[in-house]
Each structure stands twice: as structure tokens, then as C-alpha cells.
Amino acid sequence: MAWMWKRKSFIATSLIVAVSLFVVVVNYSEKPYYLLQPMFGQTFSSIWIFSKQPYKAFKPHLGYISIPKQEPLKLRCELCSIVSSSGQMLGQGAGPQIDRSPCIWRMNNAPTRGFENDVGRRTTLRVVSHTSVPLLLQKPQYFFGQANDTVYVVWGPLRNMRKDGKGIVYNMLRQASENYPQARIYVTTEDRMNYCDMVFKKETGKDRIRSGSYLSTGWFTLILAMDMCKEIHIYGMINDTYCKSEGYKKVPYHYYEAGSRDECAEYLLHESAPYGGHRFITEKSVFAKWAKTHAIKFFNPLWQLL
């Protein structure tokens, strides 16, 4: 009997090893972005970030977890159009073209109403900063009401997003999901937040926190889009040299905030802020680099990527 038992356990062990190996191989080949965190850290990331991974459909993404059910985000799209919140959107009439793409991503509380001709009508996903959540909650019916199947992906630091009752923004979102049970709200996990910081350090050589900067919603949006979208079209985003170019267009920082500080002034202010600033310009040079290994195109203004 003993030998049979041994043999059984040997077979069982072999099976477990084989299955685990298979799972590891599958994960390696299918998850360019998130699997490497936090397990593999920096060692493998350069390979995985820049390799042209085949894009796979509807894989649950463990970096984004729903409220209240705690389920990973499942998403896939052939073409995501990302509409920036920049004043560059104004007067370009890109709305109809944007509305033709299967997935339309927006950021924070950027409105469509009143700007349809320039920014389109549809919204499939919004990436939202923790600081913008109160703005969404000013119009909860509009953003989270029944007719709306937009997916919300909220990012924020642990202090605001913790789930133990002390995360002020997490609590707001939980309340919203109670009031609007159909709302599709996801939060970025702590690991994923750290991963996004790690990518910044990798790409810029600077520690995000020690250099006194905050990542922008655009940064989180692109990192998510590279995992979820086969092709990415970005509208209204300026490149890293735009504000130094001759006769650049002075536009409001946000298309929906006429009369606010102009975009380049805002960018320069942030770029040079000793602390608490977004490094928008640095981020743009990283995006240009990503566009070399991912199917990313920039429109209005067009980026001439070599």
C-alpha cells in the first residue's frame, strides 16, 4: 500500500508542478505589464515593458479591483480613443471621428455635454484621480446613474484609498456604489500604484516621491490602455517640445475651463515646481518613447514619431 501511496503522491506532485509551470509560462507570455509587479520588480521589467507582446482579450487585470465586489477589471478593446482634457480639443471637430471608435476613454470629470462636436458623446471608460472623485459626486446621477455603463477606474494614494474605513475617497466610492448599484467602479490597487511609480523611475531615472512630483491621470491612463487596447489613438495631447515651438497655440489648460491659465503656462509651472507638481513635459517624452513599441498615435496636434 505504501508504495502505491507514494506513487500517487508522486503523480500528484508532478501534476502540480506541471500545472504551475504552465500557468507561469502563460502568464509570462500574456501579461506584459502587470504580472511583473510586484514579484519580479525591476529585474525583468525592461524586457516586458518594451517587448511587443501579443495582446490578449478579456484577461482579468488584478491591478484594478471593483467596488464593492472586489473583482478584477476585465476589458478588451481593438481601438481605444483617449480624449485628453486639453484646450487643444477646442475647434478641431474631432467628435464624430472619436465617436466612431469602439472604445472612448476620458479623464476625470471632463464633460461631453456642450462639447460634442469637438470631444464626442460616448464614454466607455474614465480614469479618475482621487482628487476628482468629489467632482463626480456633485453629479452622481449623471455619472453613476442607471443609464450609464461607463467604467470608472480611480487611482489614488493608499491614504485616501485604503479599505479599512480610513480611506476618505474609498469611502465615498463605496457609498456611491451603494446608492448606484449598477455603477461600474474600480480602484487601482496599492501594488499597481507602486508599479506605476516604478515605471516612472525606470523611465526617467528619478524617484517620483523624492523628486517631489505626482503622476498625472494621463500617466495612469496610458499604462492601463497599453494593457487593455490593441491600438491607441490619443486626441489633444501636446508633445514634450510643443511649448518651446514657434507660434504654438495658446489654449486653456482644460477645454471645459475657458479663461483658465493657458496650457503651456500650467505645464511649465508644474514641470519646475520643486514639489507637488506634475511632470507633464517629462511624461510626454516618455509617451513618445512608448509609441515606438506600442500602437499609439497622437492626433490634434499630430506627433511626428520616427
Ligand SMILES: *[C@@H]1O[C@H](CO)[C@@H](O)[C@H](O)[C@H]1NC(C)=O
Ligand atoms: C454617462 O456618463 C458619461 C460621463 O462619464 C456621460 O458622458 C454620458 O452622457 C452618460 N450617459 C448617460 C446615458 O447618462
Ligand SMILES: *[C@@H]1O[C@H](CO)[C@@H](O)[C@H](O)[C@H]1NC(C)=O
Ligand atoms: C512636437 O510638436 C511641435 C509643435 O507641434 C512640432 O513642431 C514637432 O515636430 C513635434 N515633435 C514631434 C516629435 O512630433
